Amino acid sequence: MxxxxxxxxxxxxxxxxxxxxxxxxxxxxxxxxxxxxxxxxxxxxxxxxxxxxxxxxxxxxxxxxxxxxxxxxxxxxxxxxxxxxxxxxxxxxxxxxxxxxxxxxxxxxxxxxxxxxxxxxxxxxxxxxxxxxxxxxxxxxxxxxxxxxxxxxxxxxxxxxxxxxxxxxxxxxxxxxxxxxxxxxxxxxxxxxxxxxxxxxxxxxxxxxxxxxxxxxxxxxxxxxxxxxxxxQLDPNRHEREHTSTKLSAGVPELDSLLSGGITTGTITFLSGPTGVGKTTTGLQFMKEAAGRGQRSVLYSFEEDRHTLFERAEAVNIPITDMIDQGTLTVEIIGPEELSVDEFTHRIRAEVEDNGAEIVMIDGTSGFEQSLRGVSADPMRDLVKIGRYLRNMGVTGLITNEVHQITGEFRATDQRMSFLADSIIVLRHVEYKGSLRKVIGVLKMRTSNYENQLRELEITEHGLRVGESLPELRGILTGTPTWNGHDE
Missing domain, CATH: 3.40.50.300 (P-loop containing nucleotide triphosphate hydrolases)
Incomplete structure (x- = not known):
């Protein structure tokens, strides 16, 4: 032209x-x-x-x-x-x-x-x-x-x-x-x-x-x-600023250990797993820790209403209301057909460039695809643009991705978006001794080493609790693990 x-x-x-x-x-x-x-x-x-x-x-x-x-x-x-x-x-x-x-x-x-x-x-x-x-x-x-x-x-x-x-x-x-x-x-x-x-x-x-x-x-x-x-339209090539990468701690020592100190700032991390496993809560845990250091975050929720989100967060010791009152967190609930994808990316830019947001969380990919008007036939294309923009601006991106199988054959992402992620944190339901438990692990980190063990995850009234690694269990990612290769 x-x-x-x-x-x-x-x-x-x-x-x-x-x-x-x-x-x-x-x-x-x-x-x-x-x-x-x-x-x-x-x-x-x-x-x-x-x-x-x-x-x-x-x-x-x-x-x-x-x-x-x-x-x-x-x-x-x-x-x-x-x-x-x-x-x-x-x-x-x-x-x-x-x-x-x-x-x-x-x-x-x-x-x-x-x-x-x-x-x-x-x-x-x-x-x-x-x-x-x-x-x-x-x-x-x-x-x-x-x-x-x-x-x-x-x-x-x-x-x-x-x-x-x-x-x-x-x-x-x-x-x-x-x-x-x-x-x-x-x-x-x-x-x-x-x-x-x-x-x-x-x-x-x-x-x-x-x-x-x-x-x-x-x-x-x-x-x-x-x-x-x-x-x-968002053109990530038009936006860039100098930034220095550090580690973003979760404030949970065992989770930080999995990540060799935490998530690298200015990168994109996927929180991947089935419904109810704790993806949103884990993302909010990083935001809670960042708020304690005066850093500002923004959460775009596509899949929960405001009341449910706030109630669940407060119940697990994440003071979401106080964070908002102190100006360290903004929460936007995006309803179906409420925004076009270009309006949404404009809001992200305003939060980053005008309001100083250092962490942006998109919760989650299915809602992003279904709720925004004008999303590409391949929604990965729009998420890639957002990811590149956040990286260029030195902003940490958290994206929750729902995997539909509760147990069974393991897949990290349903939408083949893994190449967009610098890091992938996997959360998984497992059946063990007749009860459902949760595990957490790191599948990928481009910017540093990470612990290749799976740990048990509990979400309690006091917050996230990550246990020791589980070397005795085999087949955890199938959802039905065995003890030393034999059914327990």
Whole structure:
């Protein structure tokens, strides 16, 4: 999408929160941008944000509307809290003044035909107002005023040149549809912005941008009562800071012994095991110990409600409420369809970059995949991005991963995410002497040595208790161990 060396050209804010960063600062001044999308996708409000931002900056703006009548556009802007009282309108919609008389209008230059020319009307308006920003919504309506495609392209190109030559930055909207392709318009403009809709979200994508690089991909576009908001995709390569790795203790000597002192900070650790085995509790134990040193953590829970999470934590001597009150812990419960994946990664960035979080826990991978809108067909791709971002920022990541077998054939992860993890802590139910017990061990640590023994794990009212290693038991990971090779 890099197309030309003109990086010295000044930038014009798009007015849409989050979208300027995708364009690396905004539109280039005195250029024409085509905003494409199906009916109802938000093109008009997208354009109104652009004009309102100019008015807020003391610029002049002109809205040439060929679709909805002027009063509807004004009501829409007010509904989203946009101040466009100083905006000039040229109403060329079917209900506009230009279409109320008996004369027939055409898009042609008046020198070419005898009928009055809309281009001439636009030229007159431009000369009177001298606008800094112009929107033509939708420019595809002009097709109905020309006899063939050649004349349409010729006149639109002439109109765009006219606007740019007067110093205007221009937005054109297009009703993108298979029945009315707009490929010709895309060739005539400097930039193309695509608004797409699918089952769970709107996205915005920049497919063309002359004169500068832009951020590629489908970025979440949200429309709310406050207006538009763009949530850019997380690009971990854009974020990095210097950091020094240390050991993050669990505060449980036997568990720290398993980990040769603790988890290495700035790495990603998976807590893997079946439901109810203690994955979340183990993660909170690391956060409790970090809180005692004044470090800040954030927990994103996808699989438990707030009441249950807090009750369980307090019952095992993890003072989650006190940690929150002291500012060393933030807990967010993420409900189904509540956030898009881009909104979620934005929240992680805000916690890390603005609030100083040193530990981020995602609890757990199944909920992450099922709850967030816009997760990739392969959710590992999104988790890899988050993991790389946390590593680059020197933040410790804890991710709980549920393995569905309670006992039986052992698998560390169900979703083949083990390569994402720098460390994997395995928690397991085992049947021994007619009762269910828990064991804990370390399957992988990239950054240091670790103890290759399994230890018994108990979760008590006093907290985690990790016992001695169990060298006499065989087949622990099958869930039904034997004593010295024989059934006990």
């Amino acid at each position: 890099d197309s030309g060396p003109n990086n010295q050209q000044s930038r014009i804010s798009t007015g849409v929160p989050g979208f300027d960063s995708i364009l690396n600062g905004g539109y280039l001044s005195e250029t024409a941008t085509l905003v494409r999308g199906p009916p109802g996708s938000g093109k008009s409000i997208f354009s109104l944000h652009f004009l309102a931002a100019g008015l807020d900056a003391g610029e002049t703006g002109l809205y040439i509307n060929l679709g909805e009548p002027e009063h509807y556009i004004e009501e829409t802007a007010r509904g989203f809290g946009l101040d466009i009282d100083r905006l000039d309108f040229l109403n060329l919609s079917a209900s506009g003044d230009q279409f109320q008389g008996e004369e027939t209008y055409t898009l042609f230059e008046s020198s070419e035909v005898e009928t009055p020319s809309l281009v001439e009307n636009i030229r007159t308006e431009i000369q009177e107002i001298n606008p800094d920003r112009v929107v033509i919504d939708p420019v595809t309506e002009f097709r109905y005023l020309t006899p063939d495609q050649h004349q349409f392209r010729s006149q639109i190109l002439s109109l765009v040149k006219l606007l740019k030559n007067t110093g205007s930055t221009v937005l054109l909207t297009s009703q993108a549809a298979d029945s009315m392709p707009d490929d010709d318009l895309q060739f005539l403009v400097d930039a193309v912005v695509n608004i797409d809709e699918n089952e769970d979200r709107r996205t915005v994508r920049v497919s063309k941008f002359r004169g500068s690089s832009v951020r590629s991909g489908h970025h979440t576009l949200q429309i709310s009562d406050e207006g538009l908001q763009v949530w850019p």
